[in-house]
Amino acid sequence: MKTITYSKNIFLPVTNLCRNHCQYCSFRKDLDKARLIKRSQALHLMEEGRKQGCTEALFTLGERPEEVEGFRTLLAGEGKEDLTSYLLELSELAIEHDLLPHTNAGLLSQEELACLQPYNASMGLMLESSAWLNAHLNSPGKNPHLRLEHIARAGRMHIPFTTGILVGIGESWEDRIRSLQAIARLHNCFGHIQEVIVQPFDPKPGTPMASFSSPGREELIRTVKLAREILPGEVAIQVPPNLTDPLPLVKAGANDLGGISPITRDEINPNSSWPREVELKRSLFPYELKERLPVYPRFIKKGWHGHKTWKLTSLLAGEDGLRRKSISSIEWW
Secondary structure (H helix, E strand, O other): OOEEEEEEEEEEEEEOOOOOOOOOOOOOOOHHHOOEOOHHHHHHHHHHHHHOOOOEEEEEEOOOHHHOOOHHHHHHHOOOOOHHHHHHHHHHHHHHOOOEEEEEOOOOOHHHHHHHHHHOOEEEOOOEOOOOOHHHOOOHHHOHHHHHHHHHHHHHOOOOEEEEEEEOOOOOHHHHHHHHHHHHHHHHHHOOEEEEEEEEOOOOOOOOOOOOOOOOHHHHHHHHHHHHHHOOOOOEEEOOOOOOOHHHHHHHOOOEEEEEOOOOOOOOOOOOOOOOHHHHHHHHOOOEEEEEOOOOHHHHHHOOOOHHHHHHHHHHEOOOOOEOOOHHHOOOO
């Protein structure tokens, strides 16, 4: 029986300020609607996550918010002078609450990655596309060369890594091929890619691309098959079950559903709610659904996850490297 994995997480939107102006994004906000997650809010979510048996704290934020006027005032409100130190504190709090941090903070420097690495089980950055696209005209951080270099930097540092492509934002079929080939080359070089997300574009009201169409099922099936053909077999292909019916894509080669939360919504796609495990088990039959940690088993064996997460990982992982079975891990289902 083919196994399909997922991670049980809480979604912590650290800040919605971002230097990029992607034409499809509703997460980024201007300063008048800006927010930085308060320490008290994060603690509340972490406490709830622990009660519900979650194992992952997903930290997501806009890229380089320090470059946006007013962000440092928000940081000062939490007694911090720089973002990295606040992310470190939040990561430490997550570990204290039995949650393994996974940080997706956009482009980071070598020094920033080195600071965050010990406190993260894994990290991530969506490539989206290796092509220059109109959707990214006002987004300096979406320079594909910079993003590929970031993924390579993480590989040189042995950071278990998540990346992916965004399907339907104006890229051609050849662009998708080149994007997946670029990811495959990076993994063949560094061996650090644990999963690649094939994420369908989801149009958001009020954005410049609100009138664009989402990719159809057949297009997604074809893209997943392409990904399975190009990517090394050990690299998982992830499809988000709140944005698409996962069964046809699982049949096409996908084998992971990413993070699913019993507590928090998908802040990037706030109108698309998470399915429950009972629903997924029913819809994915006869495939077997298993919970994993935010770091994949082979990287646990290698010890590539941040050393501050080793003790907690050993407590959460079973002999197969997936989530150890316990009452707390199933009570919310």
